[in-house]
Amino acid sequence: MEPIKDMKGTAELLARLGLRDSNSGACEVDWIENPGGRLLESINPATGGVIARVKMASLEDYEYVAATAETTFLNWRNLPAPQRGEVVRQIGVALRENKEDLGLLVTLETGKIRSEGEGEVQEMIDICDFAVGLSRQLYGLTIASERSQHRMMEQWHPIGPLGIITAFNFPVAVWAWNAMIAAVCGDTMIWKPSPETPLTAIVVQSIVNEVASRLDCRGVFNLVVGDANDVGERMIHDRRLPLISATGSTRMGERVGAVVGRRLGRAILELGGNNAIIVTPTADFDMALRATVFAAVGTAGQRCTTARRLIVHESIYDGFLERLVNAYGSLRIGDPWEEGTLVGPLINERALDTMKNALEAAVEQGGRVVAGGQRLERPGYFVEPAIVEANPGMTIIGEETFAPILYVMRYETVDDAIAIQNGVAQGLSSAIFTNDVREAEQFLAPDGSDCGIANVNIGTSGAEIGGAFGGEKATGGGREAGSDSWKAYMRRQTCTINRGRSLPLAQGVRFDVG
Numbered sequence: 001m002e003p004i005k006d007m008k009g010t011a012e013l014l015a016r017l018g019l020r021d022s023n024s025g026a027c028e029v030d031w032i033e034n035p036g037g038r039l040l041e042s043i044n045p046a047t048g049g050v051i052a053r054v055k056m057a058s059l060e061d062y063e064y065v066a067a068t069a070e071t072t073f074l075n076w077r078n079l080p081a082p083q084r085g086e087v088v089r090q091i092g093v094a095l096r097e098n099k100e101d102l103g104l105l106v107t108l109e110t111g112k113i114r115s116e117g118e119g120e121v122q123e124m125i126d127i128c129d130f131a132v133g134l135s136r137q138l139y140g141l142t143i144a145s146e147r148s149q150h151r152m153m154e155q156w157h158p159i160g161p162l163g164i165i166t167a168f169n170f171p172v173a174v175w176a177w178n179a180m181i182a183a184v185c186g187d188t189m190i191w192k193p194s195p196e197t198p199l200t201a202i203v204v205q206s207i208v209n210e211v212a213s214r215l216d217c218r219g220v221f222n223l224v225v226g227d228a229n230d231v232g233e234r235m236i237h238d239r240r241l242p243l244i245s246a247t248g249s250t251r252m253g254e255r256v257g258a259v260v261g262r263r264l265g266r267a268i269l270e271l272g273g274n275n276a277i278i279v280t281p282t283a284d285f286d287m288a289l290r291a292t293v294f295a296a297v298g299t300a301g302q303r304c305t306t307a308r309r310l311i312v313h314e315s316i317y318d319g320f321l322e323r324l325v326n327a328y329g330s331l332r333i334g335d336p337w338e339e340g341t342l343v344g345p346l347i348n349e350r351a352l353d354t355m356k357n358a359l360e361a362a363v364e365q366g367g368r369v370v371a372g373g374q375r376l377e378r379p380g381y382f383v384e385p386a387i388v389e390a391n392p393g394m395t396i397i398g399e400e401t402f403a404p405i406l407y408v409m410r411y412e413t414v415d416d417a418i419a420i421q422n423g424v425a426q427g428l429s430s431a432i433f434t435n436d437v438r439e440a441e442q443f444l445a446p447d448g449s450d451c452g453i454a455n456v457n458i459g460t461s462g463a464e465i466g467g468a469f470g471g472e473k474a475t476g477g478g479r480e481a482g483s484d485s486w487k488a489y490m491r492r493q494t495c496t497i498n499r500g501r502s503l504p505l506a507q508g509v510r511f512d513v514g
């Protein structure tokens, strides 16, 4: 399709995706019937213009949706898991049919470049495929019993309706990681998307609604576009939702974790990262350079797995930094829907301010900006990605500034490098570039990287859905997507069956009655 050049193209895209156009050029979307919340504007970060206005849900609307998710669960949990998998398979088919337009909408609303927008939709498709296979593999263990003529086994049951809270930077993929796995596990769900990306959520929901009504399973997947302070808070306090899966800043996770913990619910927390790449003297420098640039400036530095710190051996430091600065100089920053653009805008004005403040703090603390950092003089929220020469003692380095700032530091020994890398509160993603097998293994050892993701000769970002995704420490400890992450969406039941005629007690305990 033709790249969008103006709001006219935007309106055409929205119409193709089934959203109603208004006379003003923007699009009014009434999703829940007679919703009681305020109007929310969806902004194109590349222009600062309004793409659409969305009527948000009120607390009363939330109640209706929560009750729907609760009652739908009563039947959905009893449907055989492979039949639930068939619903997810059909959602995957529908997403394939809409991949290009949906990817473009992701680009429009988040500012990520075209291939990343489409990549995000592909990630949804991938997790659908994974979940379909999983729907025939939700197996438990059989365990040897210490008691004669007894059998012990574990089985996994659906846990209930759950809440999914998502961040702006992966507006639909992270929902799909949760939703598709939860659906085959037999859970129903309520999704609260980021207020920055309501439109993408509405379009995805409408695609899912079409499949759900065709397959007679409405009420499994639900969406509430609402304020964090009323609908969001109501959701995390809601005892009908035994599990809340929340993706976003560590600050948000601290709040969600505390509220859900107080009611002894479960939380999957996917929070901020402060990811580092270590470059050693034996590294393939071309690979290390490409990986660093993609990890540091991809999605304009707005990935949870963005490389924010680069730790380079002192013997190669100057040469590597010089190549990096040159590479930054050739980055094409611009309209994210244009072919060839590598860096789109930040999400909003606030993100630009945060970046500016962080760069000022870095300089005050002894850092030196060696590339970028200037706002582009044009509409939208564009900035040049920045490189800052830094030292590990600077406190600003411990913060996740959700913008493209890369702090570069020297190290002497690989022990030092790993210590610098682990010396922050967050623990999401990490990487080492080395051709020395000892260094690689040290990085992956128990006293190596303390992160949920540890890569060798691969940058920090761009995970596959087949692995469990998530991080430690202030990143929240949650795991989503592949491997056995599905277990978090189910309740485990240990069952012991006695086929004998006596009642032996475990641990040899005697309790003879009569």
Ligand code: NAD
Pocket (backbone or CB within 6 Å): 165, 166, 167, 168, 169, 170, 174, 192, 193, 194, 195, 227, 228, 229, 231, 232, 233, 236, 247, 248, 249, 250, 251, 252, 253, 255, 256, 269, 270, 271, 272, 273, 303, 304, 305, 400, 402, 428, 470, 471, 475
């Ligand atoms: P954010 O914390 O501002 O918001 C995330 C979501 O939480 C939004 O939907 C928001 O409305 C909601 N929220 C905030 N307070 C709430 C409350 N009290 N109750 C209920 N909901 C509440 O984050 P953001 O700016 O949208 O996203 C960027 C952050 O997300 C970064 O820190 C990034 O690292 C993180 N992130 C982490 C992962 C991961 O998997 N670890 C993935 C993507 C993004």
